[in-house]
Amino acid sequence: MKKSLIALACASAFAGSANAQSLTTYGIVDMGFVGESGGTAGSIDKITSGAQSGTRLGFKGTEDLGNNMKALFVLETGIAADTGGFSASTASNIAFARQAFLGLQSDAGTLTLGRQYTPFFLTLNGVADPFASGLAGNAQNLIPHSGIRMNNAVKYASPIFSGISAEVAYGFGESTAGADRASRNVGGSIGYSDGTLNVRLAHHRANNSTTGTTDDTSTMLAANYKFEVAKVFAAYSDNDVQISGRGKSRDFLIGVSVPFGNHTFIASYINKDGRSATNWDARQIGLGYTYALSKRTNLYAAWASIDNKNGAPYTVGNNSEPGTGDRAVNLGVRHTF
């Protein structure tokens, strides 16, 4: 991470306000071995980029505008370091597919425009899942989200009042002239955190048609609590998602992460209760372990297994790949810069 603070000479028009600007080049490189089995294609052994955290290169900055106001931006590319390509898990050949937005921040909150995370995914990733969407065992594949990121999005994040904060986001459809409703995204979340208890309620709706009859909706209540020796996680989600014929489901997750010196042990159990005609049920158990070589570099190991019922097609993935079978093991190293 390279950061520089440049104090700009005050132009006469801005005399009296100190304008300081920072630009940071940052990223993650995550490489490891992934073994998958139990899929129709048989066992697959491979080198994968981003099993724990998607490999990325980003450029971000802030500028102090005076009066407690700030401009801020993020341009973040996703990289498949195993082949040198852009990360396939976000969108093929999209340069800054992870995040690209510009915003203004003041005492009244933060308004950002661009390609951004949905409030629902930030809740799944940041509050519900002890794997934080990474490694075999993470909750992305089973707990559906009708979109990790929103294009053409306007997002407002409130300031924090007594530990309570909220955000709402609207992504313009833009798919058809005169029919903005099609493919628009709307989401929001409200949460409370006091450093020990962390609770958040999130909702997302992704329109797939102008009629609204096949819209995806997901609602989740998630919480975690930091005990002395462990952090425990629980979440419940009610979903109606059309992708891959999933339909309606009710999902719950319980999990734990146990830090011990440079070691961290992670475990979670997810139960997916299909509520559509297919009645696709599934249960996943995931185990993970990370060992910190430094504050920025860690080794990781993870294993997960899914028990599919009634022909359910769920697979164990990782942060960057959806996976091919109902069992997977990950071994790798992650470096943050």
Added chain:
Amino acid sequence: MKKSLIALACASAFAGSANAQSLTTYGIVDMGFVGESGGTAGSIDKITSGAQSGTRLGFKGTEDLGNNMKALFVLETGIAADTGGFSASTASNIAFARQAFLGLQSDAGTLTLGRQYTPFFLTLNGVADPFASGLAGNAQNLIPHSGIRMNNAVKYASPIFSGISAEVAYGFGESTAGADRASRNVGGSIGYSDGTLNVRLAHHRANNSTTGTTDDTSTMLAANYKFEVAKVFAAYSDNDVQISGRGKSRDFLIGVSVPFGNHTFIASYINKDGRSATNWDARQIGLGYTYALSKRTNLYAAWASIDNKNGAPYTVGNNSEPGTGDRAVNLGVRHTF
């Protein structure tokens, strides 16, 4: 903007010359709302990247070679921050589509090789248009240019003598072996500036065939003058451009920009006189406003309307999009780093 000066240790072969090198990471993020109407598709509301200035991330550097000689380079990518993709206005999936060149500068001028702006566009953008090619109201859509940038280009820019400077550029065709004439580009400009008066004459020819019968040509005389309270702009252009069936036209523009503290008011009027059989005439009036939050960040608002005659198809665009209708409004924020 992050800049570092690295004084290189003088190697024995270069003893006596102080070789200093700089590398700058820079860019712009521009996001806003664009509302378009009057097109065949009806009204469109959208979030757009780069309405005032194309969102970009660049890397540039110079090296002092001694004897008043410098090496310089620019690698600049265009970004559609609303979706995370590369900027569509330049070229799809081209990584460094905005600019990519290397050059040498001495007292005798500057020679650069690579993908570069045409002298014609630099004149339209830098001398003629009070909107500087940005926002609804800018001159790009009506005053044709047979290319903003040239591939495979060798450009020579003269030093400035008594305010007078010139540049010539040749872009190799390379489209067909043995037929370099096809798709080659040739352009040049000559100008005078004393800080108050700014005049420039530019010409561009883009070959579209080996026979030369359908080449695009554009010639423009542009000027601006900086009064105490306002800068006034005027330009006349004679064109024969085949793109979208435009054919021959004579265009003129008058415009003004009025700075007032942190506020800037911009207005322009463009008259396009079609000279081909279709007789496509059009008039555009554009109004713009920017408010500087700092030297690097501004808000913007703009509105423009086109009056098409004889079935002319011209649309109000912005810096990054050609537009869909004969009216558009822009509201947004632009941050430079």
Added chain:
Amino acid sequence: MKKSLIALACASAFAGSANAQSLTTYGIVDMGFVGESGGTAGSIDKITSGAQSGTRLGFKGTEDLGNNMKALFVLETGIAADTGGFSASTASNIAFARQAFLGLQSDAGTLTLGRQYTPFFLTLNGVADPFASGLAGNAQNLIPHSGIRMNNAVKYASPIFSGISAEVAYGFGESTAGADRASRNVGGSIGYSDGTLNVRLAHHRANNSTTGTTDDTSTMLAANYKFEVAKVFAAYSDNDVQISGRGKSRDFLIGVSVPFGNHTFIASYINKDGRSATNWDARQIGLGYTYALSKRTNLYAAWASIDNKNGAPYTVGNNSEPGTGDRAVNLGVRHTF
């Protein structure tokens, strides 16, 4: 090149180890004129990016993990600066096609995972070829290598013992589930260097099928020796490569590079002895010259000619292009940052 050392505050878990991290933004911009003739398409004149060294932009870093251990990564994009695109010589639309890997280094060697150079190419480029794979006259086109880079590769490089070092690399196939053997890559090299004498033996096998009947193999013994006034090069290679119908061949190269102040003169002669039924033989003579304007910037000129026998289709290329004819001339400038 911009480098920053950030001494991280030691977290309690890492007390006693000093974790320092560096991030370097670096690259090369190389632009010039290339004239090719003797091909079926006739003469071609063009502006080319990367005739001597591929134009690139890279981000690399290391972190000291204590105990003589380091984390290291490279993310390096290839750029066609003549058009702004990604470098075509590596892979179309691949963002970080040149190199993308993460690794750990200790006293026991360096283990890296990702997209990486093959040991064979590093030997051809670094030991055998006085042109170092650049300019007309370089050895890439005639001495076959069944791949410059390997995807999904695990590479181990030994430490140096008494001047002796070795590396082995395995690139997972991943092309078909359950058939990893297809399209996997395996390579290795072992070498000796004392600063004056440099010898290396390299082998590479690229699988093109699950049956193994059409695999590409290349084996090379290369050496160079640094005399007072010149460095001489010699290499012998035994190949069986299916690309473009090449088949079996035995190739040898002799070459020399002569530094003289800021001037460097380069020459090489390559004889290719086709050993398949087509009996495609060829001889190439290459002459090159570079003039250093500074430690980072040089001018270059090169010429090469191939004498093809029995209908052999070999062309004179450069670092970034395979070429179109049996003669080529290069003139350009290269800047390293």
